[in-house]
Amino acid sequence: MTKPKKKRTFPHTYVIIFSLIVISAILTWFVPGGEFARETVEVHGINREVIVPGSFVEVEREPQSWQIFTSIFQGFKRTHDIIFYILMIGGAFWIMNESKALDVAIFSFLNFTKRLERFKFLKFIGVNNLVITLIMICFSFFGAVIGMSEETIAFVIIFVPLAISMGYDSIVGVSMCFLGAGLGFAGALLNPFTIGIAQGLSGVQLFSGIEYRFVIWLVINFIGIGYVLRYANRIKKNPTLSPVYAEDEYWRKKGEEEVNGRKTKAGKSAWGIFIAIAIVLTICSFLFPLTHMEIGSTTVVTPIIPIATVIWIIAGIAALRHSVQLLIVNILLFTILFLIVGVMGYGWYIIEIASLFLVMGLASGVAFGNKASQLAKLFIEGAKDIMSAALVVGLASGIVVVLEQGKIIDSLLNGSATAMQGYGTLTSVAIMYIFYNVLNAIIASGSAKAALTIPIMSQFSDLIGISRQATVTVYQVGGGFTNLASPTSGVMVGVLSIAKIPYNKWLRWFLPLLLILIVAGFLLLIPTIYMELSGF
Numbered sequence: 001m002t003k004p005k006k007k008r009t010f011p012h013t014y015v016i017i018f019s020l021i022v023i024s025a026i027l028t029w030f031v032p033g034g035e036f037a038r039e040t041v042e043v044h045g046i047n048r049e050v051i052v053p054g055s056f057v058e059v060e061r062e063p064q065s066w067q068i069f070t071s072i073f074q075g076f077k078r079t080h081d082i083i084f085y086i087l088m089i090g091g092a093f094w095i096m097n098e099s100k101a102l103d104v105a106i107f108s109f110l111n112f113t114k115r116l117e118r119f120k121f122l123k124f125i126g127v128n129n130l131v132i133t134l135i136m137i138c139f140s141f142f143g144a145v146i147g148m149s150e151e152t153i154a155f156v157i158i159f160v161p162l163a164i165s166m167g168y169d170s171i172v173g174v175s176m177c178f179l180g181a182g183l184g185f186a187g188a189l190l191n192p193f194t195i196g197i198a199q200g201l202s203g204v205q206l207f208s209g210i211e212y213r214f215v216i217w218l219v220i221n222f223i224g225i226g227y228v229l230r231y232a233n234r235i236k237k238n239p240t241l242s243p244v245y246a247e248d249e250y251w252r253k254k255g256e257e258e259v260n261g262r263k264t265k266a267g268k269s270a271w272g273i274f275i276a277i278a279i280v281l282t283i284c285s286f287l288f289p290l291t292h293m294e295i296g297s298t299t300v301v302t303p304i305i306p307i308a309t310v311i312w313i314i315a316g317i318a319a320l321r322h323s324v325q326l327l328i329v330n331i332l333l334f335t336i337l338f339l340i341v342g343v344m345g346y347g348w349y350i351i352e353i354a355s356l357f358l359v360m361g362l363a364s365g366v367a368f369g370n371k372a373s374q375l376a377k378l379f380i381e382g383a384k385d386i387m388s389a390a391l392v393v394g395l396a397s398g399i400v401v402v403l404e405q406g407k408i409i410d411s412l413l414n415g416s417a418t419a420m421q422g423y424g425t426l427t428s429v430a431i432m433y434i435f436y437n438v439l440n441a442i443i444a445s446g447s448a449k450a451a452l453t454i455p456i457m458s459q460f461s462d463l464i465g466i467s468r469q470a471t472v473t474v475y476q477v478g479g480g481f482t483n484l485a486s487p488t489s490g491v492m493v494g495v496l497s498i499a500k501i502p503y504n505k506w507l508r509w510f511l512p513l514l515l516i517l518i519v520a521g522f523l524l525l526i527p528t529i530y531m532e533l534s535g536f
Contacts, residue, residue: 013392013502016487018395021071027406029061029063035059037055038051071402071405074401075397081350086498090498093154095365095370095378096328098370101324113131114127132172135159146340153495161254171242171509172235183221186216188480190207190295195213201454212473216473216524219524247505264324269367273327277312281308288305291305293341312330331364365378430522434478436449439478440483450475454471454475457475466529484514
């Protein structure tokens with residue numbers, strides 16, 4: 001009698017990341033140590049620390065051993081802002097979810113989409129296909145214009161339940177926000193944190209070459225959205241084909257608790273929150289009558305806050321006459337609106353965005369009638385539920401800490417740059433492209449990659465006879481795909497942890513798309529070498 005084969009289990013995400021920390025430590029024993037001199041330069045009004053080209057010197061390496069454990073602590077220190085951001089989002093949304101406002105909103109949205117199917121054209125193309133496409137394009141736009149990345153973590157809690165309710169799975173939910181923003185990040189039409197820094201450091205006119213980058217953005221989105229739609233339609237027909245069908249039981253159970261449209265009448269506390277927000281917005285309207293919204297190199301002056309205040313008052317009164325849940329949905333929508341306004345108009349980042357979501361959660365809880373002790377209890381429960389996602393972000397940062405402490409990260413960078421010398425333009429671009437794709441496994445931050453590599457690569461492009469604009473485009477495209485699958489990306493591991501998607505299952509699903517995007521990206525780089533393009 002033959003013994004049944006044991007089912008092969010894939011290591012836990014924590015095990016994978018810790019293994020990479022150990023491998024990085026082993027490299028510090030064999031890779032020669034080295035350092036570049038660095039200087040601080042001003043790029044578009046912001047000081048950036050960049051490498052001084054030609055300054056690389058060999059230094060004694062510092063092999064890492066027991067430091068693999070201290071690197072975890074250092075990694076948590078480095079990413080403390082994202083960790084607290086995740087915990088605040090978890091707590092805030094848990095408070096909001098207590099009201100079942102999201103369940104009511106999703107139920108109403110699905111009923112609305114079903115009614116749209118009476119139109120033959122929409123039924124032919126599929127209303128759900130249109131919904132997925134529009135959401136992904138929206139996030140892709142913000143990824144391309146403002147570099148939306150960390151912000152997508154907050155939307156996982158919204159779009160995963162929506163995708164499950166639509167008959168899909170958590171992978172489709174994550175794709176709508178995280179993958180959509182990632183595709184836009186790779187296209188980088190006007191992203192000040194990638195294209196803006198890279199062009200500034202290479203001496204290229206700010207945001208020039210946007211015409212061809214728009215073509216790149218369109219092609220990348222066509223491929224990515226098409227891949228997601230094909231997969232989504234397959235799962236819609238047979239949900240058990242989903243690789244995360246078992247994991248999605250968590251979301252399905254939460255969905256079973258939905259109130260299916262049952263509303264709660266707004267009480268005094270809901271009216272109180274509505275009035276309080278209206279007063280705050282009115283004061284802000286007088287303090288900030290005009291907002292300078294920066295879209296790439298263009299600044300649009302608009303009275304967005306006064307307009308939002310008027311809309312809030314009108315929409316809020318209508319919502320209160322309907323239900324407290326609808327008021328809470330309004331609070332969520334205005335939170336998203338002011339996230340965009342804050343980022344594009346006032347330079348908000350993690351601290352401000354986390355605080356915004358915290359206020360959203362507290363306002364939602366008070367509007368629903370929760371007392372202070374209930375709010376505290378709910379917040380703790382939400383933070384506890386999302387704790388594993390927060391911890392994995394700090395753990396992943398330990399990989400870079402080990403490489404830096406071992407004095408080999410600059411050696412790896414210098415070795416890659418040196419290996420590109422002596423080849424033709426096409427081969428050199430191919431090597432540069434591979435270099436940036438691999439570099440994502442070490443440095444997930446787009447702005448950090450620009451600051452560390454562009455000073456070298458822009459001068460290298462002069463030597464091999466390609467435009468600096470082409471080099472910036474190689475950096476942009478090459479730095480946009482693999483970080484959607486790299487375990488060192490705090491955003492990626494945070495998103496997957498919140499969605500309850502095992503890393504190995506995400507990688508298995510995403511790998512074919514990743515390979516297609518990498519090949520397509522390289523083909524899109526060829527015209528930057530041989531064709532006359534605007535800005536190149």
